[in-house]
Amino acid sequence: MANIHSQRIEALRRRMEAEGIDAVIIPQADPHMSEYIASRWQARRWFSGFTGSAGDLVVTPDQALLWTDSRYFLQAARQLEDSGIQLMKDGLASTPSIPEYLLAHPGKHHTVAVDALMFSIDSVDALRDALAAEGIALRTDFDAAEGLWTDRPALPDHKLFLHSEEYAGASAASKLDMMRSAARERGAHGLLFSALDEVAWLLNIRSADVKHNPVAISYLYVDATPEGRATLFVAPSKMTAEVETYLSSQGVDIKPYDSLADFLRALPADIRVMVEAPRTTGAVRDILGSRAMLVRRSPASLPKACKNDVQIAGIRRAMIRDGVAMCRSLREIEDRMSAGIPTTEIDVAEILRRQRSISPAFFDESFGTIAGYGPHGAIVHYEATPETSSTLRPEGLLLIDSGAQYPDATTDLTRTICLGTPTPEERHDFTLVMKGHIALARMIFPDDTRGAQLDAIARQFLWHEGMSYLHGTGHGVGQFLGCHEGPQSIRLNYVDVALQPGMIISNEPGVYKEGVHGIRCENLVLCVPAMTTEFGRFLKFETLTLCPFEPDLFETEIMTDDELRWLNDYQTRVRETLTPELDPLTAQWLTDKTRTIERKK
């Protein structure tokens, strides 16, 4: 019965016994608190066989347990078969949290071990505090895979390349100086950046180390004195002459990735180094000791979120390119359906990728395309596999959520299309989602408004009929960086960040009926000034994404004149902007899709 995974866990147990450890937590994480994890750091996957993007493994002398959330209950149950690992369903009232479980199973040594290189300062502190309540000690230097995972993959080793100032709109030196000022204002002498997108943004460099995210595995230390230098820690093999020349001109030295710990240890004892507690590892903090100055939010966070005029011009350009690829893709899918060519969800993802790849500017998808047909559309994080991929039929809804990485922009959009004559329920649900999308797109709001204050604007029409969606309404988006970036968001949870001009955020309400269909309508919007009155300054959103909404899905009877006007203005703008870039057949298709939508009485 023992499969390869249970054998690996048995080997780990022998190490634990030798070192007097009662439990080991092996999280899905990396030393940069990334959304996507390189193979080298997939220890949880190596021990458990579970491949989901979220889930932590706990191993004790007599039990192995994997905590994951509802997205992965089915997949985990299948992948954990024969491993002897018990599935712990996160989010159910009956499931204890990992600390709760550990407190109830203190073991004979009262010792839990983790590798602090895989835990943020916040999470390792929270864990230590929780365990202390029962006198359980936390060891933070235990790499579970050490000595066992002998064929562990090397770190990805893609070359660095420049993100030209023609795209970035600012020099690395100017951004580093901004960080130095922010540090000195708070009394810090240096800053350490661990978040890969912050390093890339600050230095105007990119790479391909992380799936869907054009970043390099690296750290950046910035000396905060006005004439201070900065030091990039990155594998020497990744360097190119061009990048080296640029970085040198910006006051940036280069050291090997592995030398960070020694570098930090050698810093003077009385120095204060600013690190962001939620996205810096406990391992870094342990090395810095009292030199670590913890802040809740990196000083790079807001400047990175607020795009400058050069960035915005590039993003507008990329939206045309991405809209062209989307129109050609949607037309190709429809043409195949009309011609009776069998087409699956996986085919849809491939069509999108191929159409986007036509542009030389295409670098990568910004995330794995979600093409969910019918009931699959109701699975919010669905990604078709050969086993699940449905074949499209001339009926029902197809939800397509996709995006691309271009040097001038990261895109992310969702369209829901109908493959036959839509049912009244499909039109009604779609229109409720679009009423929320339009209400948010048309919103004008004063300075100092938080995203959480606007979330209900997008939900109100669904709520009115007892429907809702469990994901956020909007997330920040980077420029040729993460498709999800902070600090701003529009969601139910309160986040204390005001929306500000230059921020890009998604507008993506949806509704998901289990076993029936899923609907989501997503554009990216840019926050811009609207007006200044005796009541102060007001902001609004400018919609950036250019792709038609499916005209057949609107139940116009429940739409207001303002909503119809917004919709027709948008469809017209899409047509007028994209048509010059389209082949004649797709232009014809777009003309039809963007025909004026009028209220049926």
Place this chain on the structure above:
Amino acid sequence: MANIHSQRIEALRRRMEAEGIDAVIIPQADPHMSEYIASRWQARRWFSGFTGSAGDLVVTPDQALLWTDSRYFLQAARQLEDSGIQLMKDGLASTPSIPEYLLAHPGKHHTVAVDALMFSIDSVDALRDALAAEGIALRTDFDAAEGLWTDRPALPDHKLFLHSEEYAGASAASKLDMMRSAARERGAHGLLFSALDEVAWLLNIRSADVKHNPVAISYLYVDATPEGRATLFVAPSKMTAEVETYLSSQGVDIKPYDSLADFLRALPADIRVMVEAPRTTGAVRDILGSRAMLVRRSPASLPKACKNDVQIAGIRRAMIRDGVAMCRSLREIEDRMSAGIPTTEIDVAEILRRQRSISPAFFDESFGTIAGYGPHGAIVHYEATPETSSTLRPEGLLLIDSGAQYPDATTDLTRTICLGTPTPEERHDFTLVMKGHIALARMIFPDDTRGAQLDAIARQFLWHEGMSYLHGTGHGVGQFLGCHEGPQSIRLNYVDVALQPGMIISNEPGVYKEGVHGIRCENLVLCVPAMTTEFGRFLKFETLTLCPFEPDLFETEIMTDDELRWLNDYQTRVRETLTPELDPLTAQWLTDKTRTIERKK
């Protein structure tokens, strides 16, 4: 030049010098953190001459300064003339906070003194921490008026009376048991309640000690053991046989108000007493010492906010009574205008009071009536005085915000009426406010929604045209208790309390154009279940207040069918509910005011 106030401050300075004190803070506060303060505790007023409801006085050896907010800038400047007291305009960027000022003026003894009986635990701790940064000590036992204010008024001494269970819907014993369970769950052995409305609610007693709030100056200690007793600390002269009998039957002992400190000191050393840090004084905490168990929110807060069915039935009854008084008042004002009888803002307040007094159930106004005519309507906290009271003319807007205390309800409503033919701007602004009011009134939202998430729903139409209002959209309301009660609210500021069935909250968007007019439309609404679907339970608001909106002020061209339907349904409900209780002439008036409002094309 020295007036009576500067003489009093000089006398205080002699005491400060004798005791080695560099600065004294004299706040506008009482030992119960009340909104309205008894004369005995108006030391700030006695020293400064300033009568506003908000503002703290700081006295140093060579300066006296009064901090107050923009509502009171004009009044304070006038009242502080010749006192030698400098006005510090709170909220201006150039004005330091009190701690900032004290840190910059440490004095020769590095000692600031306050009376901790007038500061919450939170505020005294924050002050102590701030001062410690510069090594300034905080003395907390200094009553500035002691020995100086020889004719200091006694505490109010109104009789207690019962708030019958026919109104309250629950016995004192059952509410006390709920508190005991809550305390034991948190490991506390007792609870001390300092907030006067919580004592009154828990014991089903009322009095008239505080303006507009039918409460008694008192404390309540509850022994948390299952068979424990409770002890009410209240002046013996306030007791009546009826109250004594009831309280005795509910397991409540009675001790003199002044004996609280001795009682707390005599509690065993190892006991833990739960107190709410924001509404319990530093003086109480100093006495309890390590026995104090601080909580952020009293366990009485939510149960008091969520009204039971008996309370709700009473509140509905009172709304009819209050609506009748409002209709008769509005008609009387219009009749006087038509007859050419000079009518001032003060007259309006008197008419409302007289019409409400007709009912034997009327106990008091729930706050000072705001009757603001024309530009006065734009002063949010305007209360007419003989010097300011305008005489109404047959033009412009009149804003009337008023409410009453009845044994079955506390009411609070605002109507904005026009005294002549409204201008397009008046109608437009009024309609934008009403669109927000109606949007909130019609809102349906899921369980676990916070008020801050709904605030923008009421503001969106004003925001769209670059307008807003600086006050909250909704505040909780008590039953025959405070007109402002927590913990729920609907405002820009995030408060982590979900809206729940049984909560009563105001719906009061407005807009204020300085020098032009003020508009506010306020009803009280009750949170009730709306439906349960596969997406969970949804809640909605039921509007409780019954008083017509001014039909002539609607710009129907900018209203949707849904908005007009809500409005006409509401006006019809007001007419059908109130007419049976009205005299024929007022019924006729109401019929006209509630005529169907149709869209002008």
